[in-house]
Amino acid sequence: MSIYTPEMVEKMRESAPLNLEKAREIANDLGVSYRSVIAKAKTEGIEYTKAAPAAKKPKGQNKSDTVQQIARCLNASEEEISSLDKANASALATLLDAIVHLSPEVSEA
Secondary structure (H helix, E strand, O other), X not given: OOOOOHHHHHHHHHOOXXXXXXXXXXXXXXXXXXXXXXXXXXXXXXXXXXXXXXXXXXXXXXXXXXXXXXXXXXXXXOOOOHHHHHOOHHHHHHHHHHHHHHOHHHHHO
């Protein structure tokens, strides 16, 4: 048994195409969860546009920055160590830490 009346479904159809924001508004008006509204819309064939996932932002410095720091520490040009760009960020960070810890005078670079 559905909690949705024909009038509720019609309200959803009138708001089509639905997105998360519209689903939340309708859910608030109807006294149901927004997830229920989305599920019912899909069941009824009402168009629902899913939001694109948010782009992930780097939490720290990026690989290019780390490679530049390694180049400075080794007094090398970026071209000389350009293949390091292919290493993963964790490996680059470990390499930079090792260089800095092995050569205390490098940490001032």
